[in-house]
Amino acid sequence: xxxxxxxxxxxxxxxxxxxxxxxxxxxxxxxxxxxxxxxxxxxxxxxxxxxxxxxxxxxxxxxxxxxxxxxxxxxxxxxxxxxxxxxxxxxxxxxxxxxxxxxxxxxxxxxxxxxxxxxxxxxxxxxxxxxxxxxxxxxxxxxxxxxxxxxxxxxxxxxxxxxxxxxxxxxxxxxxxxxxxxxxxxxxxxxxxxxxxxxxxxxxxxxxxxxxxxxxxxxxxxxxxxxxxxxxxxxxxxxxxxxxxxxxxxxxxxxxxxxxxxxxxxxxxxxxxxxxxxxxxxxxxxxxxxxxxxxxxxxxxxxxxxxxxxxxxxxxxxx
Numbered sequence: 001x002x003x004x005x006x007x008x009x010x011x012x013x014x015x016x017x018x019x020x021x022x023x024x025x026x027x028x029x030x031x032x033x034x035x036x037x038x039x040x041x042x043x044x045x046x047x048x049x050x051x052x053x054x055x056x057x058x059x060x061x062x063x064x065x066x067x068x069x070x071x072x073x074x075x076x077x078x079x080x081x082x083x084x085x086x087x088x089x090x091x092x093x094x095x096x097x098x099x100x101x102x103x104x105x106x107x108x109x110x111x112x113x114x115x116x117x118x119x120x121x122x123x124x125x126x127x128x129x130x131x132x133x134x135x136x137x138x139x140x141x142x143x144x145x146x147x148x149x150x151x152x153x154x155x156x157x158x159x160x161x162x163x164x165x166x167x168x169x170x171x172x173x174x175x176x177x178x179x180x181x182x183x184x185x186x187x188x189x190x191x192x193x194x195x196x197x198x199x200x201x202x203x204x205x206x207x208x209x210x211x212x213x214x215x216x217x218x219x220x221x222x223x224x225x226x227x228x229x230x231x232x233x234x235x236x237x238x239x240x241x242x243x244x245x246x247x248x249x250x251x252x253x254x255x256x257x258x259x260x261x262x263x264x265x266x267x268x269x270x271x272x273x274x275x276x277x278x279x280x281x282x283x284x285x286x287x288x289x290x291x292x293x294x295x296x297x298x299x300x301x302x303x304x305x306x307x308x309x310x311x312x313x314x315x316x317x318x319x
Contacts, residue, residue: 005034006214009064009073012039013153018178019203020077023221026097027075027205030220038073040064065091068208075207075218079175080199080230085238094218095205096227100174102201102251104130104194105185107158108168113187117145121167124150124160128247128273130170133194135275147273158184170194174201195249195269195280198233202226225254225261228287228294235298236268240310247271252297254287261287268301270310279310 006027010020017037024035040063061083064076068091080096087093106114106123117123123145125131131147138145148166150157154175160166170189176182205221207214229252236250248270255263264287271278283301288294302310 005036007073009076078204080202080204081197092209094215095222098223099226100201102196103173104189106168108186119144124166124169131273132247132271198237198250199230231294232298235295239299239302
């Protein structure tokens with residue numbers, strides 16, 4: 001029995017360390033081997049530029065993947081929404097564990113709900129996707145808000161609210177839950193109001209494609225329902241040719257009849273960051289049973305969105 005420690009490559013942020021720690025325990029359980037965390041600094045962690053400016057795509061992932069390819073770590077844990085949609089041949093996503101809450105949330109001053117924010121409220125987010133949908137929602141409901149671009153970790157972002165600089169910030173429910181700060185949420189944003197980023201709330205466990213034993217062991221942590229849902233969401237994103245800095249939201253829901261999953265509904269949205277123009281569509285079909293089926297569903301919805309003018313709303317293509 002191989003009892004040598006497996007090396008898990010992780011970003012250094014508190015959230016990444018929490019996610020990786022949870023995965024490490026699960027991997028240790030299924031492999032019977034200890035797992036040690038190897039902290040890796042990525043370009044996205046050290047750059048002070050707005051994510052939308054540095055292209056978004058891959059900035060948190062590249063250094064982890066380099067370490068995998070060089071054999072410095074055995075596997076890596078990513079937030080799936082940070083993962084570029086093109087997969088390198090030498091690496092495989094061996095597992096997508098069951099998804100956390102995919103919703104966006106707000107942390108607002110005075111425990112305010114989104115719809116109770118005062119006129120002119122300043123809401124911080126670094127995401128063009130969130131800006132586009134918040135502004136569109138505000139416009140259609142006669143609310144007056146200002147979206148303010150911010151960066152930084154959870155503490156920094158919530159700090160803007162605590163200091164009174166901002167009235168609210170938008171964050172992912174999953175991240176706050178994973179670091180044990182879900183109780184700071186003042187409002188959950190319904191997915192009918194704000195569609196999350198493709199893959200939001202899900203993790204990807206990646207390793208070298210050639211390491212068959214590890215691929216097989218990690219696969220025990222895979223949740224097939226989560227995987228088929230995020231595959232459709234990411235297929236939509238890829239077909240819109242959008243990097244993760246583009247204002248694309250997507251969510252696949254599996255619709256069950258009792259205990260049996262029968263159908264999947266995929267929703268997608270793209271819009272200008274000021275919220276003036278949006279293309280939002282959904283499609284429902286039999287729940288895909290294969291990777292290719294999930295990919296096809298995403299491509300079909302993307303084609304309909306492009307036919308309705310989605311391409312013109314995404315600004316510069318991500319290169």
